[in-house]
Amino acid sequence: MLYIGIDLGGTNIAAGIVDENGKILRQGSVPTLAERPIEEIVDDMAKLCLHLIEEEGLSMDQIESVGLGCPGTVDNANGVIAYANNLKMENTPMRKLLEAYFPGKRINLENDANAAAYGEYIVNGGGAKSFVFITLGTGVGGGIIIDGKLYRGFNGAGAELGHMTLISGGEPCTCGKPGCWEAYASVTALIRQTKAAMAAHPESSMNKWTEENGKVSGRTAFECSKAGDKAAKAVVDNYVKYVADGLVSIVNIFQPERISIGGGISKEGEYLFGPVRELVRKYDYNKYMPKTKISAATLFNDAGIIGAALSK
């Protein structure tokens, strides 16, 4: 059987037809235009999927289920998106809305970070008994897989790994709590840290880089550090420490068999992960048993489609 996975983001709706091994047979995307009424967005989501099914030459009988990954608080038990800020959803009866387009199909609703975690697990998890997925993006998201199943907490709202405390009473976080990991290890935070260093070090090549590239990004400090800039290296070193210190918490809590790290910044590869891994090893409470394997995620945007399609 085949599975439809939809990744509903603030900018784009991506969808794909996925087989049971996590292979995407066909995929496409359309703009979300998030300001619209949700019924119109759902209509575009469904039409995208129906178009993919037609393009692939499939009949609806070959589709087992339809899964949606979506930001915010997802109440799959009741078929409802409890809340999604960017998409103006509150208590939205998403299962009912989708059932109108896919009569008789099982409709599964999942938090987008959980869906991406499950996608990475299916394709790259190697059957790990415990697996944690982190995205270092605009925010810091996460997903937890234990014994092959997503761990969501008793109310479905768990795995908000970006909202662990990293510095009690520290930088404000968008969630309202000061000092979250997200407020230090997200790309948003890295840009803030980069800008502060640029202001403090007018001589740093980060200022020139920014002039040439139009704006400060998550790459600014990394690229200038690689080119030998001292202030940029200090930014990267500090960012590495923040990423590692949150990962140590995850390791000491879960001792997961694998941690996979995605999001834009994961493209920095070993320049980031080498020193991160070293710090995690140093501070891991476990000194005697086998160690968690930490690696970069590989699926990028596909993870959300695959996970939405296959998570249960």
Add this chain to the structure above:
Amino acid sequence: MLYIGIDLGGTNIAAGIVDENGKILRQGSVPTLAERPIEEIVDDMAKLCLHLIEEEGLSMDQIESVGLGCPGTVDNANGVIAYANNLKMENTPMRKLLEAYFPGKRINLENDANAAAYGEYIVNGGGAKSFVFITLGTGVGGGIIIDGKLYRGFNGAGAELGHMTLISGGEPCTCGKPGCWEAYASVTALIRQTKAAMAAHPESSMNKWTEENGKVSGRTAFECSKAGDKAAKAVVDNYVKYVADGLVSIVNIFQPERISIGGGISKEGEYLFGPVRELVRKYDYNKYMPKTKISAATLFNDAGIIGAALSK
């Protein structure tokens, strides 16, 4: 059937005969005398158990299994205590040592914090789908129960909840990593915070309390705060913030149905838990779904015996 549970601590060996509901039928304890060779300690552990069985008028046929809760890194799969600092164990073949006294019985080895967590869960968990147990004692320990089973990580070394980061780069922790939750929320940390406030405020009644009671303890700041001392109240308020900020991490990660908090300091009851609960509610990332229930543990030392007896 009945189950033997042993709680091996640095000071005392406690053991009990436990039924399948977590009721202790008979219990006793002997000093550990931790400096001795481990074989002598095991001999005393076993003799204590055999004595309890005899006192209770039982035959060995009525005993299903023997479980040991023990500090340190426990490798139950291989029947070995990988490492326990206070008890001078390293790669100790504990299952083999115990089998000599209990031939043919299943011998289960468990980390002591995990055992206590499981004991509290069996007796006070109310069948929660997810349950986290925290001890605020000399250190901060924890245990995680998911779907009725202890979560230990892929290598058995997980659930070291006291070694989450609370303040990245902060106070040194005994584990070698700076800034652990344990370095702020343990009784040891509270005593350090109390002493600092006493030095900064010679007029505080905490100084007089300490003269009268012989030494600073985890109770000093709480008792003086209740009696109206301002500096003591500041210590308690700050400690509450540290406890709550770690709990928020646990809530945002697990969204467990219940959190149960034990250890000496939990005897402060609602004077501690009232404001802790308020802060956790305030900073919980979940604003739309049902909330985690936070309460004081009730079993104290019995939890370790019960959990060691019944955990699998």
